Amino acid sequence: MIDLSIDCGGIKSPNPFWLASAPPSNSAYQNCKAFEQGWGGTVWKTIGEPVMNVCNRYGSIDYNGQKIAGLNNIELISDRPIEINMKEIAETKKLWPDRAVVVSLMVESKKESWHDIVKRTIDTGADGIELNYGCPHGMSERGMGSAVGQVPEYCKMITEWVTEISTIPVLVKLTPNVSNIVMPARAAKAAKASGISLINTINSIMGIDLNTLKIKPSVAGKSSHGGFAGPAVKPIALHMVSQVALDKEVKLPISGIGGISNWQDALEFILLGASSVQVCTAVMHYGFRIVKDMIEGLTFWMEEKGFHSLDEVRGKALPQIDDFGNFNLLHKTVARIDQAKCIHCNLCYIACEDGAHQCIDLIPENGHTKTIVRESDCVGCDLCSIVCPVEGCISMVRLDDGKEQKTWNELTNDFKNEGKELTWENLGEFQKKYGIVIH
Amino acid sequence: MNNLAAKLSPEQYENNFAEIHPPFSHNSAVAEANRCLYCYDSPCTKACPTHIDIPAFIKKIASGNLLGSAKTILESNWSALTCAKACPVQVLCEGACVYNDKEEPAIQIGRLQRFAIDNYFKSGMPKLFSPKEKNGKSVGVIGSGPAGLACAAELSLLGYKVTIYEANKIPGGLNTWGIAPYKTRQADSLKEVELVKSFGVEIKTEILVGKTISFEKLSKTHDAVFIGIGLGESTNLKIPGEELNGVVNAIDFIEEVKKEKWDSVKVGKRVAVIGAGNTSIDAATESKRLGADEVMILYRRSREEMSAYDFEFELAKNDGVIFHFLTAPKRIIGNSSVEGIECTKMKLGEPDEKGKRKPIEIPGSEFVMPVDMVIKAIGQSAKTKFLNSITGLQVENGRVVVNPDNYQTGNEKVFAGGDCINGGKEVVNAAYDGKMAAHGIDGYLNKTAL
Ligand SMILES: Cc1cc2nc3c(=O)[nH]c(=O)nc-3n(C[C@H](O)[C@H](O)[C@H](O)COP(=O)(O)OP(=O)(O)OC[C@H]3O[C@@H](n4cnc5c(N)ncnc54)[C@H](O)[C@@H]3O)c2cc1C
Ligand SMILES: Cc1cc2nc3c(=O)[nH]c(=O)nc-3n(C[C@H](O)[C@H](O)[C@H](O)COP(=O)(O)O)c2cc1C
Numbered sequence: 001m002i003d004l005s006i007d008c009g010g011i012k013s014p015n016p017f018w019l020a021s022a023p024p025s026n027s028a029y030q031n032c033k034a035f036e037q038g039w040g041g042t043v044w045k046t047i048g049e050p051v052m053n054v055c056n057r058y059g060s061i062d063y064n065g066q067k068i069a070g071l072n073n074i075e076l077i078s079d080r081p082i083e084i085n086m087k088e089i090a091e092t093k094k095l096w097p098d099r100a101v102v103v104s105l106m107v108e109s110k111k112e113s114w115h116d117i118v119k120r121t122i123d124t125g126a127d128g129i130e131l132n133y134g135c136p137h138g139m140s141e142r143g144m145g146s147a148v149g150q151v152p153e154y155c156k157m158i159t160e161w162v163t164e165i166s167t168i169p170v171l172v173k174l175t176p177n178v179s180n181i182v183m184p185a186r187a188a189k190a191a192k193a194s195g196i197s198l199i200n201t202i203n204s205i206m207g208i209d210l211n212t213l214k215i216k217p218s219v220a221g222k223s224s225h226g227g228f229a230g231p232a233v234k235p236i237a238l239h240m241v242s243q244v245a246l247d248k249e250v251k252l253p254i255s256g257i258g259g260i261s262n263w264q265d266a267l268e269f270i271l272l273g274a275s276s277v278q279v280c281t282a283v284m285h286y287g288f289r290i291v292k293d294m295i296e297g298l299t300f301w302m303e304e305k306g307f308h309s310l311d312e313v314r315g316k317a318l319p320q321i322d323d324f325g326n327f328n329l330l331h332k333t334v335a336r337i338d339q340a341k342c343i344h345c346n347l348c349y350i351a352c353e354d355g356a357h358q359c360i361d362l363i364p365e366n367g368h369t370k371t372i373v374r375e376s377d378c379v380g381c382d383l384c385s386i387v388c389p390v391e392g393c394i395s396m397v398r399l400d401d402g403k404e405q406k407t408w409n410e411l412t413n414d415f416k417n418e419g420k421e422l423t424w425e426n427l428g429e430f431q432k433k434y435g436i437v438i439h
Numbered sequence: 440m441n442n443l444a445a446k447l448s449p450e451q452y453e454n455n456f457a458e459i460h461p462p463f464s465h466n467s468a469v470a471e472a473n474r475c476l477y478c479y480d481s482p483c484t485k486a487c488p489t490h491i492d493i494p495a496f497i498k499k500i501a502s503g504n505l506l507g508s509a510k511t512i513l514e515s516n517w518s519a520l521t522c523a524k525a526c527p528v529q530v531l532c533e534g535a536c537v538y539n540d541k542e543e544p545a546i547q548i549g550r551l552q553r554f555a556i557d558n559y560f561k562s563g564m565p566k567l568f569s570p571k572e573k574n575g576k577s578v579g580v581i582g583s584g585p586a587g588l589a590c591a592a593e594l595s596l597l598g599y600k601v602t603i604y605e606a607n608k609i610p611g612g613l614n615t616w617g618i619a620p621y622k623t624r625q626a627d628s629l630k631e632v633e634l635v636k637s638f639g640v641e642i643k644t645e646i647l648v649g650k651t652i653s654f655e656k657l658s659k660t661h662d663a664v665f666i667g668i669g670l671g672e673s674t675n676l677k678i679p680g681e682e683l684n685g686v687v688n689a690i691d692f693i694e695e696v697k698k699e700k701w702d703s704v705k706v707g708k709r710v711a712v713i714g715a716g717n718t719s720i721d722a723a724t725e726s727k728r729l730g731a732d733e734v735m736i737l738y739r740r741s742r743e744e745m746s747a748y749d750f751e752f753e754l755a756k757n758d759g760v761i762f763h764f765l766t767a768p769k770r771i772i773g774n775s776s777v778e779g780i781e782c783t784k785m786k787l788g789e790p791d792e793k794g795k796r797k798p799i800e801i802p803g804s805e806f807v808m809p810v811d812m813v814i815k816a817i818g819q820s821a822k823t824k825f826l827n828s829i830t831g832l833q834v835e836n837g838r839v840v841v842n843p844d845n846y847q848t849g850n851e852k853v854f855a856g857g858d859c860i861n862g863g864k865e866v867v868n869a870a871y872d873g874k875m876a877a878h879g880i881d882g883y884l885n886k887t888a889l
Contacts, residue, residue: 065474262498262502263502263504264502286479289479290498292495293498293504293507296504297499297507300507390466391466
């Protein structure tokens with residue numbers, strides 16, 4: 001039997017899939033519908049200070065015919081009063097005792113305000129609290145959201161106001177709009193948070209309509225930076241999750257967010273250390289039903305790979321993450337083109353010729369051109385195989401046997417021991433010894 | 440037969456019967472899957488008689504959950520491979536695809552379904568369904584076509600002990616013996632049979648119910664019976680010369696072709712196929728692909744009334760089949776073997792009560808065409824004799840009458856589905872009937888148990 005249940009900082013759910021705090025988790029109607037379809041948990045749309053939204057709120061980037069490669073928004077926190085939200089949260093939790101109901105909060109930076117809303121949240125029977133330090137627009141100008149997330153001291157202070165009275169787990173949701181994501185995470189840890197959620201949306205301008213010159217989204221001719229989310233942000237989110245997961249000080253459970261559309265995306269977050277994952281944009285695009293494939297796909301994958309619980313999977317890819325200085329300089333790969341599969345588009349040639357290291361020759365043959373890698377010159381960068389449109393046509397073949405190793409750190413250390421300076425000449429000598437030719 | 444078509448080389452036969460819809464590569468399947476808009480409450484799902492959740496299975500191909508994709512398909516349709524390759528998708532799911540309204544090519548749903556199901560069989564049919572514990576009741580299923588198989592599969596998952604009785608030596612019904620080899624091969628159909636057997640269904644072959652064993656006796660050994668016997672013989676033309684050597688019925692001819700021993704099928708140099716339904720098209724294209732020089736289809740009405748699908752018509756024309764509309768056979772000419780066919784020209788009269796315009800002979804328009812073979816394909820008759828022998832069963836216009844809600848016949852213990860209740864539709868309809876009848880049987884047996 002495959003067990004998908006998780007515990008994220010004391011918040012338990014039957015599977016790792018949660019709705020992110022956003023429009024899909026706005027109401028009892030939506031959250032209950034999501035639970036019916038199988039979602040393991042929800043982070044209720046952020047509630048707190050009185051706000052009013054504008055129209056339009058969203059801008060989107062389409063990529064080569066695919067809608068919503070990325071979505072940005074200038075929406076605020078819940079525009080429904082606290083009372084209504086609290087009542088619906090209590091009702092939802094009562095109906096769905098086995099699912100995680102986490103409540104996202106954001107109030108002005110006053111201790112009393114935070115104490116008040118935390119107590120009211122606990123009274124609903126919710127399983128946890130998430131502190132929204134992420135909203136990059138509208139709220140930050142009022143000293144909330146990312147205005148807090150960007151200053152570790154504020155982050156620590158407010159988190160302490162919450163954790164000092166909360167009897168339920170507290171997750172801190174981070175904004176990615178910082179230079180080092182680890183700092184606010186450490187602040188949360190210092191303030192006794194139970195876990196870290198990341199990422200919230202990224203500051204962005206979606207584009208400009210070239211006929212009207214209006215920036216998207218446009219509010220009667222005015223616009224502003226909005227928060228970027230959706231498939232396009234996943235690589236950034238994955239990196240930030242790994243940073244927090246690897247930090248020796250933070251050591252807190254993680255709820256991974258950012259660009260998750262299917263089980264494979266979710267699994268990548270889990271492999272980098274996430275306990276639960278949260279989804280917003282994909283649900284805004286396709287609805288709650290996507291969770292069925294998420295649960296099933298993850299289950300089948302675990303069965304196939306012989307895993308039984310997510311504890312065996314979590315963080316499994318993390319040990320690979322290392323400093324550049326520890327990479328083996330003698331690891332050697334070259335590109336090989338399977339001529340039988342080649343369709344003669346010559347994209348690998350032009351990419352290598354103009355965009356990389358000029359290691360592919362274009363040779364006329366039978367009315368078309370044949371692309372051949374000059375292996376002695378190939379630096380193994382992978383660009384040709386990345387641009388190749390044919391599955392399995394260009395592969396990167398390993399030439400070294402892995403027995404010999406010299407990392408940058410070792411090399412520069414050797415230099416130091418031998419009393420050599422790091423000069424192009426000395427480096428050239430090393431390269432020559434191992435037959436590494438850079439042209 | 441007087442003039443047999445020249446034999447072809449093995450390569451030529453294989454070429455001629457090669458698949459008309461080749462499989463997707465992995466890359467192209469994923470690209471096509473990502474093109475799917477993942478509509479909600481989607482028109483394609485509604486257009487599919489078995490209501491496969493098409494966007495869901497396609498999304499699973501996109502996400503790399505191929506096993507889940509197969510599961511979604513099979514949950515609705517136990518003839519998933521045959522349907523993927525042989526369904527008239529143009530008039531069903533793909534015809535309903537929203538891309539048609541955007542004037543962009545519809546998603547290739549059939550080929551995507553095939554991609555998922557091929558993968559499922561290739562990976563050795565991993566277990567996706569667990570039969571419920573046996574409930575002590577047994578159901579007899581007559582016929583192992585798509586209707587019988589679906590009924591048996593569904594019932595055994597519900598906990599019934601199911602035995603299929605099949606007259607033929609090789610099971611699968613027309614999926615095995617009828618569908619044009621350039622769409623599906625016997626091996627495809629037999630994979631579906633294996634899947635159903637894996638749920639514990641027993642298939643007793645070479646048992647012709649009504650002859651090898653009486654219906655009465657069979658009925659007594661089971662708590663309920665499902666009839667999925669399809670249709671019978673091709674209808675006779677009722678014209679002189681029908682007994683001549685070289686006159687064959689379409690179903691028998693097609694069955695010979697399905698054996699995939701191409702060079703042992705007897706086919707004339709010049710072939711006339713009578714009738715213009717989908718079976719006529721198959722008989723004509725198969726004759727052509729077996730090497731006949733000249734194949735024509737004779738139909739007494741015009742193209743408009745022809746029941747064959749447009750894409751089948753196009754296929755036949757591309758194969759070089761010649762259509763003679765408003766042409767009715769009067770007499771088959773020959774000594775002992777067919778030498779020619781005498782026809783008259785027709786014109787269309789007023790629409791009859793069903794709205795179909797009646798063909799009227801044009802006096803004096805008789806003409807003779809030299810042919811070596813005549814294939815009768817004006818329809819199949821029902822197995823009325825067998826059906827009428829069953830107490831309580833009502834047969835109207837050659838169709839077994841059932842309650843549309845639960846597929847129960849006039850005999851409360853007997854249920855029916857597939858071609859024998861609809862007069863001959865598609866595999867997908869039979870698959871749906873069988874599945875729904877299983878739930879009808881389950882409802883009936885649960886009620887009687889109370
Ligand atoms: C030539 C031809 C081509 C076709 N091509 C297509 C196509 O491309 N796509 C498509 O969707 N549909 C096609 N169809 C239609 C499709 O094959 C049928 O609609 C479908 O097979 C009907 O399924 P069934 O289970 O009702 O009957 P069948 O498939 O006819 O199966 C009935 C089974 O019952 C057995 N049986 C009959 N009587 C008895 C008895 N007394 N005792 C025991 N066993 C018995 C028979 O041997 C047979 O195996 C085609 C039909 C024909 C004739
Ligand atoms: C329209 C919209 C509104 C959002 N509102 C909130 C919010 O109220 N509170 C919050 O913490 N995050 C909010 N977010 C951010 C999401 O919870 C999530 O962190 C982000 O969208 C990244 O996930 P995704 O790529 O799955 O969309 C919002 C996102 C969107 C698109």
